Amino acid sequence: SQQGEEDPQALSIQEGENATMNCSYKTSINNLQWYRQNSGRGLVHLILIRSNEREKHSGRLRVTLDTSKKSSSLLITASRAADTASYFCATGRAQKLVFGQGTRLTINP
Amino acid sequence: DVKVTQSSRYLVKRTGEKVFLECVQDMDHENMFWYRQDPGLGLRLIYFSYDVKMKEKGDIPEGYSVSREKKERFSLILESASTNQTSMYLCASESSVLTGNYGYTFGSGTRLTVV
Numbered sequence: 179s180q181q182g183e184e185d186p187q188a189l190s191i192q193e194g195e196n197a198t199m200n201c202s203y204k205t206s207i208n209n210l211q212w213y214r215q216n217s218g219r220g221l222v223h224l225i226l227i228r229s230n231e232r233e234k235h236s237g238r239l240r241v242t243l244d245t246s247k248k249s250s251s252l253l254i255t256a257s258r259a260a261d262t263a264s265y266f267c268a269t270g271r272a273q274k275l276v277f278g279q280g281t282r283l284t285i286n287p
Numbered sequence: 288d289v290k291v292t293q294s295s296r297y298l299v300k301r302t303g304e305k306v307f308l309e310c311v312q313d314m315d316h317e318n319m320f321w322y323r324q325d326p327g328l329g330l331r332l333i334y335f336s337y338d339v340k341m342k343e344k345g346d347i348p349e350g351y352s353v354s355r356e357k358k359e360r361f362s363l364i365l366e367s368a369s370t371n372q373t374s375m376y377l378c379a380s381e382s383s384v385l386t387g388n389y390g391y392t393f394g395s396g397t398r399l400t401v402v
Contacts, residue, residue: 213393218375220377220394220395221379221393226390266329273383274320275332276332277330279328279329280329
């Protein structure tokens with residue numbers, strides 16, 4: 179069953195710009211995680227935010243969580259060509275992760 | 288560098304064959320998971336395991352079984368492969384002690400084609 183839904187499905191920006199992706203979910207969660215997937219490869223964990231946290235930073239990544247709206251956003255600042263990938267949010271509940279369908283991010287040189 | 292290793296990157300099998308997808312992790316993780324990924328459907332959980340010889344059904348277990356005889360190895364079995372099982376299969380692991388703290392470690396995936 180799908181829990182997280184990412185928005186937009188696809189995003190294309192110029193190198194150096196900021197990229198923002200959103201995730202909405204339906205039920206209560208313990209945590210929300212973001213993953214990156216390069217074409218045809220496995221997923222790589224980027225950042226985790228717990229349900230009692232509102233914002234978290236890791237390098238050029240900033241994640242926010244609004245549990246009242248059941249939504250999260252991932253901001254990538256100063257984008258690079260290497261950031262081109264699909265990004266997935268995953269909501270953690272009962273020791274399992276439920277993934278959304280992802281946002282395809284393309285960084286144009 | 289910690290790793291989750293899936294034995295094959297690409298696999299082509301015939302309809303009706305019994306298929307084994309192997310996953311090995313070297314992190315002494317208790318929790319292991321099998322997902323399949325399809326365009327437009329995202330990742331869907333097939334089976335997971337919290338310990339040796341333990342298994343739990345995920346959201347789409349039909350047509351699959353699993354085996355976990357050793358802590359580091361979690362195998363996904365397609366008893367009789369069908370064309371609708373053509374997909375990317377992803378294995379992941381996680382420490383049960385660190386559940387909800389550090390996220391999953393994924394393998395590189397196995398792209399299975401059933402003809």
